[in-house]
Amino acid sequence: MDAAGPPSDDIAKMLRDSLRGFLEAHWAAGGGKERPSPDDISAIWRKLIGQGVAALGSGHDEGGLREIRVVMEELGRAACPAPMWSAAVANLALSGSRTDAAVELLEKLHAGTAVAAFSFGARDPDEGAGLIRIDGSRATGVLRFVEAAGATYLLVAADEAHLALVRLDASGIDLAPTRAMGAWGLCEVRLNSAPLTLLPLEGANLDDISLKAQVALLGRAHGAARRAFELATDYAKERHQFGQPIAKFQAIQHKLANGLIALEGVSLILDHAARLHDTGDRNWRYFADCAAAFGGDALRRVSLETQHIFGAIGYAEEHEAAQHFKRVHLDTVALGGAPEARRRLASYLLDRGGAPLPQYDLGPAGNELREQVRRWLDQNWSGDRKARFDERPFEKREFDAEFARDIGKTGWIGLGWPKEFGGQGCSPLEQIAFMETMEQSEAPRIGASIQVNALMMFGTPAQQQKYLPEILRGEAMHGMGYSEPQAGSDLAALRTSAVRDSEHWVINGQKIWTTTWWGKYMFLAARTDRNAKPPHAGISMFIVPMNAPGITIRPARTMYDGTFANIFYDDVRIPLENIVGEVNGGWKVLTGALAFERGLVGGGIVLKVAHAFEQLRRHVMAAEGDRPPPGQDPIVRDKMATLACEIEVGRQLMMRCAELAADGVTPPEYGAISKVYSGELMERFGEAALDILGMRAAISEQMPGAIDNGRFEQNLRHSLMWVISIGTNEIQRSLIAQRGLGLPR
Structure with missing residues (x-):
């Protein structure tokens, strides 16, 4: 799977832009009629032939499945029933034929x-x-x-x-x-x-042709769903109820955020399958099935929610959205729809020994780093050392100081840091390679990425020289002191204070739900101006040594067997130079560092799910006693296929965030899309694993009979943290709606 993409990227964009403008000029949605006549359809098809679309898929330089998908999307968007689908399938089926009748037919089709x-x-x-x-x-x-x-x-x-x-x-x-x-x-x-x-x-293989045909239909359905979604978004901004636009209602914002997440997922997985096909990658069939399995359900769900937003106005046959609703459902049911795609996916994953989730091509540097990290882990995190670590209770497996120092010697903690800060300046794809390999080896966490980002972006040279080398060597962990009893997601409401007293800041207050309470430092947000308007304008950020007098730590066990702590700060004195950024400029530090990090948070979560899926897949294929393997049960097979396609959508969102990060910083709304999707996927995976494996999977770690030492039930309990931490998913949905769709705050 080519991480860089085929050379048709620009061609595909030009084709999309050209065709959209052409259809806007020549075809009102539905031709302005509920039922366009054959003459109407023939007329627009003749004009489209003049645009060169009739030959797509016929080989040579005529464009491939990716270009076909683009044309089908634009036809779906315009509610135009031009016979592109049949023309494209004919091209794909007969392009290799040398018989006179086939050659003659294609010539006639291309000429109109x-x-x-x-x-x-x-x-x-x-x-x-x-x-x-x-x-x-x-x-x-x-x-x-x-x-x-x-x-x-x-x-x-x-x-x-x-x-x-x-x-x-x-x-x-x-x-x-x-x-x-x-x-x-x-x-x-x-x-x-x-x-x-x-x-x-x-x-030509008829099964392959059918799969390509389904990709084309999904493209048309996606275009229709996307257009109706955009209409609904605009309508929500204009429609007033109870004295305000309905786009301000959280229920509407979250519906639209869900729709955008689903549409982005469908678009990415469809494009990935098509480009793999066009570059000759053998995994294109797997991803085409993932697109059909995910897209069939997701597009219909978006279509339904779109109608809900329109309310009664969407009932009218003359409303454009009604045509898109019908198109989405017809195209996603065709050729067996999502159920047939899930059956094929289950066969790929579970039959004849099964196959693992495909490994992504992360480019030459990323692929090489992945192998390098694997070799290092085989030598340094295996055998008795790894076995002893795995025997610990979960709360003792989140961090290992000796391992952190060992990996600190490799420089990999600073893999993505700029070289001027002692890092390696590696690409986001290389960072994904590292994250993936560490997850597959179940290595403990390292580094302090959010705090590192804040120091590199806002720290003084002295702070950077003092704190960054410690983190890079694996010698210091930094916790995050953000949340308070009355300021969880609403951090602007925090009350912990920092008051200047001569050469010190004096800190008083309480922080809760602090996970890395055992770290050497706390990256702490405190109020330095109680009268600031707006409230977030009076916040500053500090680095607090956790051995400072006046700190009281009260650890508590989490429901996922980890720990967090309530931490009380009573007249804690720290030097003036421990402020990060400007006085009262902490909001910029806090949000800037989080935005930089959120782009890969969702990727880290989905990599955890992908690794856990492989463990589950092995159990599903294994027989126990006289009972057949669970993977022979049709319901289990369907659940496994559903999880697989959802994981691939999560990985595609991860790759998109990496692509955006390579060009700068991932937009906050896109990082939020990845984080929301992946966190909730982790929850769904945990629930599905219990359904598939039964009560034994609910037995917790260190208990007799526990499957994989309680891995699956613990994953489910742990998944709740990822939906809540670094901004709850509800808050993230509001961010997606407001930043990604332009809805009012």
């Missing part, structure tokens, strides 16, 4: 003198799609759900190696328009000894 309608017939996973029986050079049967309006030829899968070509103006052909999801556009094609020509599939 012929229009194809395509059906997979008996090879369609949906049994209701119908079939034909071939007797010599004649075909008899019924084909349903065919996009045949304006078509002159029918192409239908005859067997694994042939397509049947039928002229639709021949004798023995009857086309009956079919209303589906309340929309017109499909036909039932009845053949009664209709003449046909068999076209060999030279080098």
